[in-house]
Amino acid sequence: MSILDIMVGMNRPSKSKHAATATALTVTATEAKTRFGPLLETAIRGGAVVITKHNAPKAVLLSIAEFEALGGSRQPDLKMLSKEFDGLLARLQTPASRRALKSAFDATPKELGRLAVANQRRRG
Numbered sequence: 001m002s003i004l005d006i007m008v009g010m011n012r013p014s015k016s017k018h019a020a021t022a023t024a025l026t027v028t029a030t031e032a033k034t035r036f037g038p039l040l041e042t043a044i045r046g047g048a049v050v051i052t053k054h055n056a057p058k059a060v061l062l063s064i065a066e067f068e069a070l071g072g073s074r075q076p077d078l079k080m081l082s083k084e085f086d087g088l089l090a091r092l093q094t095p096a097s098r099r100a101l102k103s104a105f106d107a108t109p110k111e112l113g114r115l116a117v118a119n120q121r122r123r124g
Contacts, residue, residue, distance in 0.1 A: 023048075024047065024048035024049060024050045024060070025039070025042060025047060025048070025049045026049075026050045026051075026052060026057075027039065027049060027051060028051070028052055028053070029051055029052065029058070032049070032051045032061070039061060040061065042061075043061045043062055043063050043066075044063050045063075046065075046066065048061070048062055048066065049061040049062075
């Protein structure tokens with residue numbers, strides 16, 4: 001397949017044994033570098049572009065929709081993070097937590113050392 005075929009979005013069959021590349025357009029790193037624009041358009045239209053180096057798949061160019069569908073990086077939801085923080089803070093504000101914190105601040109260095117050794121033994 002010529003580079004012209006790649007530019008118009010024709011997929012060439014993959015010679016790779018990797019299942020992920022069986023239906024994807026496969027190009028060398030050099031081809032990807034010289035024809036990035038058309039390859040990006042292929043990815044945006046929903047195709048995947050496998051980029052090889054020394055005949056081995058090294059990277060995949062995907063649309064952001066495909067990337068997110070695969071569980072890719074998403075921006076954290078501020079409301080969800082705030083709710084999680086509020087829940088953690090509420091757990092720390094119980095009377096028992098307050099007593100434990102006061103106890104830790106009032107402990108002598110000898111008591112802190114004894115507790116640290118005991119805690120380490122429990123963790124193994």
